Amino acid sequence: MRPVTPDQDPTTAYAGPDTRPRPTISPFTFPEDEHRARVARAGAAMAAAGLDALLVTDDRNFFYFTGAGGATAREDKARPQFALVRQGGEVTVLVSHARAIPVRESSWVSEVRTYDGLAPGLVREALGQLVADAGRGVHVVGMELGYEQRLGMSVGDYESLRARLPDRRFVDASTSLWGLRMVKSPAEQARLERAVRITDLAYTAVLPTIRPGMTEREIVGRLHGEMARQGASTSWCIVQSGTYDRGGLVLRDRPVQSGEMVWLDMGANVLGYWADFSRAAVLGAPTGHQRDTWEKIHEVTDLAMAAVRPGATVADVARVADREMARRGLVFNTWGARYGHGFGLQTTEPPHVALYDDTVLSAGMTLTLEPGTCTPGGRFQIEQNFVVTDHGVRCVSQAPWELVVVPA
Numbered sequence: 001m002r003p004v005t006p007d008q009d010p011t012t013a014y015a016g017p018d019t020r021p022r023p024t025i026s027p028f029t030f031p032e033d034e035h036r037a038r039v040a041r042a043g044a045a046m047a048a049a050g051l052d053a054l055l056v057t058d059d060r061n062f063f064y065f066t067g068a069g070g071a072t073a074r075e076d077k078a079r080p081q082f083a084l085v086r087q088g089g090e091v092t093v094l095v096s097h098a099r100a101i102p103v104r105e106s107s108w109v110s111e112v113r114t115y116d117g118l119a120p121g122l123v124r125e126a127l128g129q130l131v132a133d134a135g136r137g138v139h140v141v142g143m144e145l146g147y148e149q150r151l152g153m154s155v156g157d158y159e160s161l162r163a164r165l166p167d168r169r170f171v172d173a174s175t176s177l178w179g180l181r182m183v184k185s186p187a188e189q190a191r192l193e194r195a196v197r198i199t200d201l202a203y204t205a206v207l208p209t210i211r212p213g214m215t216e217r218e219i220v221g222r223l224h225g226e227m228a229r230q231g232a233s234t235s236w237c238i239v240q241s242g243t244y245d246r247g248g249l250v251l252r253d254r255p256v257q258s259g260e261m262v263w264l265d266m267g268a269n270v271l272g273y274w275a276d277f278s279r280a281a282v283l284g285a286p287t288g289h290q291r292d293t294w295e296k297i298h299e300v301t302d303l304a305m306a307a308v309r310p311g312a313t314v315a316d317v318a319r320v321a322d323r324e325m326a327r328r329g330l331v332f333n334t335w336g337a338r339y340g341h342g343f344g345l346q347t348t349e350p351p352h353v354a355l356y357d358d359t360v361l362s363a364g365m366t367l368t369l370e371p372g373t374c375t376p377g378g379r380f381q382i383e384q385n386f387v388v389t390d391h392g393v394r395c396v397s398q399a400p401w402e403l404v405v406v407p408a
Helices: 032-049 061-066 098-104 118-131 153-166 174-182 186-209 216-228 290-308 314-328
Strands: 054-057 082-087 091-096 111-115 138-145 169-173 234-241 261-270 277-283 349-353 366-369 373-375 378-381 383-389 393-395 404-406
Touching: 032 054, 032 061, 032 118, 032 174, 054 061, 054 169, 061 082, 061 174, 061 378, 082 118, 091 098, 091 118, 098 111, 098 138, 118 153, 153 383, 169 366, 174 349, 174 366, 186 216, 186 277, 186 383, 216 234, 216 261, 261 378, 277 378, 290 314, 290 366, 290 373, 290 378, 290 383, 290 393, 314 366
Parallel strands: 054 138, 091 111, 138 169, 277 404
Antiparallel strands: 054 082, 082 091, 234 261, 261 277, 366 383, 373 378, 383 393
16 A cells, blocks of 8 residues: 655545555565566467467466465465466456555566456456457467366356357366476576475484374474474475374374384475475384385385486386386385376476376476385385486485484
């Protein structure tokens, strides 16, 4: 809102947010050149796919193109946001009047439209006008209608848009969107590698301090605290102890016991970009089963990573992992249904290191590898984060992979 000037009555109510252009102050925002490069790549992708424009509504896609947003996706379903990215490079944003200032202070986009209110009809009218005003040259509009994409608007709003503009074709653009987001720029890689480094430091600092009697909740709290201390924007963490067939998604107040493995999967977020890898500790000397199975999983992970190179497919890498698991008599039963995945603005995003995914690897992709097996003795999974380079792969998760042995 506008500051009160000396000639104004300080008791006068503001008329509303000051939506005029203002300096960008958000730490989440990349330099304008980074965003313009993304829009240029999007223009080439649109031309190849026969699209005249992209209409993005999902929070992470909105953040990717505009720079407006935070570490995690907004869940404000009452105030949807839209960015129209035209093939020629023009970008227009439509947001709630209440969101105008945050967008102005975090986005390079100069054309910001607003709607003032929450009535569904009002949003639908403003959105229809946004697309209509794009011009007669915009006939085919790509949207988040397909593979691992979700609209940030209701089905009713989408159907209303189609009905209002019968001369426009709204088609799936998920292939184009993932093609853009899968390959990370150097600026994106820098944020991801900082997130991974913070996660490394938290594992190294906290795992040796685990003791019998500590609860899963206490262990996870220490890890979150350490990641925050190291500069994480936010973080996530799951833990498994005692039983290893439950997914580990529900945090318990259960004390960990002597002889148990405490397996952890977590990641810091740095300015919107996530890390995602796993490590483990054993309370007391590892059993032969724990030690041998952990070593075998490490071998499988390393051999699968050695198969990563530009031009190979992620299915090729999955076949190596499949083969090496079988050679060692290991059952792949970690319930992830894949040996790894992409990571970036989401902890899990395409491509998937699985037999069903023929995505071709290229330099700049960031992926995880996580072959694993679960037995009553533990969850044996040493997830790693890596960047595909021009000639192969660079592993960026550097916390020691070995089991951390702590006093029982």
